[in-house]
Amino acid sequence: MSRVSFEEFQAQRAEFIAQEENRALGADIVLNEDERKVNEYLMKLKKAELDIGFNTPSQFLPSRHFFQVVDKIKASPLFQLIQKLPKGGILHAHDTAIGSMETIVKATHKDHLWQYGEFGRADTPRFKFSRTKPDELDGSGWRLVADIRKEIGNEGYDHNIRNLFSLFNKDPLNSFHCINHIWGIFANIFMSLEAIVTFKPVWEEYFYQSLKELYADKVCYLELRGVLPQLYDLDNRTYGPEEVVRIYYDLVEKFKSEHEDFIGAKFIYAPHRLCDDATFSQYMDIAERLHQKFPTFVAGFDLVGQEDLGRPHSDFNERLLKMNPSIQFFFHAGETNWNGYTDENLIDAILLGTKRIGHGFAAIKHPRVLEEIKRRKICIELNPLSNQVLKLVDELRNHPGTFYFSDNYPVVVSSDDPAFWCASPLSHDFYVAFLALASARQDLRLLKKLALNSIEYSAMSKAEKVEAKHKWNISWNNFIDQTVKLVA
């Protein structure tokens, strides 16, 4: 045995690092001269934040709970640059958890809104829009929100609404004692919100406002997962799944006509996995009908809800295999810390031919799953902040995304339910992914790749992707032009 010379060692070391850099996500992107200048600036900002963290670990923002650092992130020049960067599309986000809380607050200023029960009680208040006092529950308990507002003032009322419909909490580490606890609160928000947001005028405003917020956050495409709740109006008309999808479709078209650089949106029907067999059959029927009626706008099928407490995939496989084979799957799978339990949903999802995997947090514990993800190019939809808030991981540098990023797995970064944790539509997730999931060496090429992946792994047709890339390219070049001027 002998040791190599130092010169030989240094050559080997440089080669080794180059080999790792070459297989990381984004390494295949070639930057032009202007992009290289922007990259230099971006990396200066990134290095500054990493160095602060390296010297004072408690100051490294993505290591701490998002709720503790959201104000500090706002002040980060790196975050501000990422806000301006065209990030492509969001491929993983849920219907009523995308748009900011303020749209909901605004909705509670509308006439004809009734409230049953008080704020701050164990039983959260119920709401309903109605011309006359609702007769559900104990009829006498309903009061007009307008009257309550007079009593406690608009500021107090709005504050209560914001509290009610968000997980945001000043002491997150001590407030949620386990994953099932926070998921319980999380599911409650969806439920209490429902009667406000399913009022047809609010539904339309909420979705349109969500598109505006995406657009402002430099997101130009959306694949929306939704449960399609029944909508209602003041004339006691209700609106079923096809009508709700029609509303989505029309609003997307309207938005596109008003924002020509917006690429569009598609819908993934994703009802709740905690259901009985009869209900599941209804879901499958709805999926078939939507697929017939909206063959391009409705991209496919998924199931939502906490995997650990929901029914395992194996309960549904036999019936899912009988679905019209032209309906594509976009399954949530592996959103769990367990290993040899719920995480085996990943195996079902893959064998069912899922096009993408929602979260795939546990995929790292399954070597065959990892192989199939690469072989079949199944995109993993990463939602780092969601995984932190919903208690899969505290320290984001331990997120499995670090592994997927290091070896060019097919991934996108998404945001899941950003409104519930007061995050921006996508920029906060991009920010933590860039600092905590990426290597210090990964640069603008990674961010560009993530944006391009969100088009590449979308449910768009080939022709749609060509148009989408064209639109995104224009935005990207504008961003580069503007940023080069600032940093030159």
Next chain:
Amino acid sequence: MSRVSFEEFQAQRAEFIAQEENRALGADIVLNEDERKVNEYLMKLKKAELDIGFNTPSQFLPSRHFFQVVDKIKASPLFQLIQKLPKGGILHAHDTAIGSMETIVKATHKDHLWQYGEFGRADTPRFKFSRTKPDELDGSGWRLVADIRKEIGNEGYDHNIRNLFSLFNKDPLNSFHCINHIWGIFANIFMSLEAIVTFKPVWEEYFYQSLKELYADKVCYLELRGVLPQLYDLDNRTYGPEEVVRIYYDLVEKFKSEHEDFIGAKFIYAPHRLCDDATFSQYMDIAERLHQKFPTFVAGFDLVGQEDLGRPHSDFNERLLKMNPSIQFFFHAGETNWNGYTDENLIDAILLGTKRIGHGFAAIKHPRVLEEIKRRKICIELNPLSNQVLKLVDELRNHPGTFYFSDNYPVVVSSDDPAFWCASPLSHDFYVAFLALASARQDLRLLKKLALNSIEYSAMSKAEKVEAKHKWNISWNNFIDQTVKLVA
């Protein structure tokens, strides 16, 4: 596109799961009939704890901080079984952090021990054994420990000692604000402890007692990393590196002669990485001398101390390459959350030809490192509890060991500094590894493989390994025989 039949799907699913099971750590072990019975019992205990955790996540012990659950683990029948299981060797543990605190407490009952400074102050007290009042520091501040004991009572004094020399803390989540903070306290313990433990009679008792505790915890082999501090006695004699190693060697031989099923121990010289160049040169000289003098007992060389705050490997590579090529390396590397900083020590360690890697926590972020670990069979020494206590990871199910276990990486489970967190020599780390790093499907074969790996990847010669396996096999078979009787 069409979907497969349910029968075909079920066959594919079973095949997929079998493929994953077959590549997991331990899958190559074939159990005999008695082992299968023990395995059934073991898996019943494991499943019971996993099911409790699955249903009530906050009750899953390895998910919580070790300090919060140490009493509950003591009561676990699974833990009690693992205590009795012959676990092979400890390949990663540090000189004065292996033996239990009680040996230190006992040492402070000895005559001629002096103390400077009081308990509970920011400046921790200093100690020295001496026939006369020491003249270091402000000479008048020294008091005989025996006199202090008279004042505050033995119980109170012992309590203070236990507090001083342990990280154990009832509120670990709020007590240590970052990794550098806890490493500071951790390094202080080593320093304050030094003057007690380097008193030659204490040193000898401490090491011998450590071997006894290992043996009682069903550990039959040790590769000890040590800094070789200078020892002293009451006659003002001091003892240098060779003499300290000689003490280790003689005590191991004595222990072996009194415990014929104990395999033995080897020593890895591992001085501190935070040193100047001149000191580093001295370390290298010592390493060479030890290698000449104890060619089989001294296994090789390593560097210790927090990697993030220590000098990077690249500072030492040129000189390390000049070391006698027959000195083997056992480098700590990748004991960090960073990605593109300190973690690149992994690349140096591999290119320097390290035989094993201490921790390798960050290796998961380096695809080429992972490849080389498999190709060159470089064993990763996992220390899950150490990584939790020293704040690399809270939730042990997010430990990269889950990945290494799932795909048969060459690994052992070790314990690093168990005394400092009041853990048993190895059983606690085996327990959390079996529940949190392993899949629910991984069974006795995993534990057997970990024990066998600790022999296979040790620094023993081929002939030594044959003898070691023979001894371990006898213990293992005894364990199986005894357990089969209990569970039959």
